[in-house]
Amino acid sequence: MAAPWRTAPWRRGLLMLLASQTLTLVRCLEADDVPEEWLLLHVVQGQIGAGNYSYLRLNHEGKIILKMQSLRGDADLYVSDSTLHPSFDDYELQSATCGQDVVFIPAHFQRPVGIGIYGHPSHLESDFEMKVYYDRTVDQYPFGEVAYSPDGTEASQKHPYATEEASQEEESLLWTILISILKLVLEILF
Template identity: 70%
Template sequence: MAASWKGALLLLLAAQAVPRAGCAEEEEVPAEWVLLHVVQGQVGAGNYSYLRLNHEGRIVLAMRSLRGDADLYVSDSTLHPSFDDYELQSATCGRDLVAVPAHFRRPVGIGVYGHPSHRDSEFEMRVYFDRTVQRHPFGDSAYADGAETSHPHAYDPEGASQEEESVLWTILISLLKLVLEILF
């Protein structure tokens, strides 16, 4: 029994070491993304830091936690989104990425939440303009109103598998953290 717990602990430590090794390097982004801003900040445990997005078009928010665990909540209906009131969110233990569709009303509210597992969370958010044009497989007539789809990976099987992999890693790490909390 103790051997299985030791194995689970080693797996948890290895899973947490992999994302941190990748954060040391500059993350690659597609050539179609144009960097608009870099925002750095910090937020206390259980609190929010709010930002406002005014740029038009499809905007990608790429945030990484430099210390602690910051989560990202986005809304076009409120300037103070939270985990109870949001349209888009990314609440991973690593890199958080949200693509804000062009059809969202501006200004868009951005909430950065400091996870209570850490006293303070420090983050860096890069704001990109995505110049790629999404084409519908049945032709341009499907976009008669000019709105983009709210599902960026709807026609991208490779993107869907990456999203599923990210969700699985998040679930695995959460379960392992729970096991560690029970043990210690």
Template identity: 70%
Template sequence: MMLMCGALVVALLLCGARGFVNPSDDDSDVPEEWVLLHMVQGHIGAGNYSYLRLNHDGKIILHMRSLKGDADLYVSDKTLRPNFDTYKLQSVTCGQDVVVVPGDFARPVGIGIYGHPAYKESEFEMRVFYDQTMLQNPFETGSSGDGREQQQYPRAPEEDAQEESIFWTILIGLLKIVLEILF
């Protein structure tokens, strides 16, 4: 019985040490449609703010985790210096903070990182993801909802049609010049 308890304690210690030596990346639960744009690491003193500016368009996901202490996240599209009085979105947990910045927010978006006063210094790591799912048109998926694929007919993208139009405009202009020279 004592040997079994000792083995259990050793197993728990090894699991804890493995997590300490090789901490898990939070990318394991990130959907494939999300693209990592930036990774920011920093320190913030107790009661202080650090400010970042987001210029990327589209739906952006801010994943911030406090490595030491407790850093909180405030986001606004009205001010570049959001705080706990002036913000539109916030996440103030003691662990991982997540804020989803909608694509219709005016750019630039202000991001405020606040160091909680309970800790002399807070250390954080923030990953900024771009959500590509907004680009996909739900009517072009080809799925009928019952598991059967619908037939999709090929159509020319607008850019190809524009290039074709420019090509024909130039060709007709050249033909007019040649005809004017000849006649």
């Protein structure tokens, strides 16, 4: 006798729909979830051919966050404060995922900062949208020193600083949950 879940094809379709909706929800949360301390400076949209680079120059001081979404294809992000033409062979910071790429540029990086956007060869062309944010929070110093933001206000007047590690831990937890859901769906299907 066949297993009951194998005889009901509608269940398989329902599980696939559930998995699809979960992926869509995760992508929406990742794409739009930015702290209120981040000020949007620029939105850059572009297209890059397979195996090619497009270069941008960042002159803005302070802590900068680059959030790039590959709209079609797979664009990767390489950042350097030592060269204006970073690549996968020469960079200080990088993000090379198949979805959203995020890079946190620290305030101590020398300006101008070189930004390289690479079109992965797995796609003939890649469309991307990159949002450039300025992080208006300031670092708290451990021994009672006062840190000042670029506008001259003291750290105590700012919102608490959410560390990069915390956001990476949240992203890691999100991916762990997503992978667990997908494993469960695959286990039920097969």
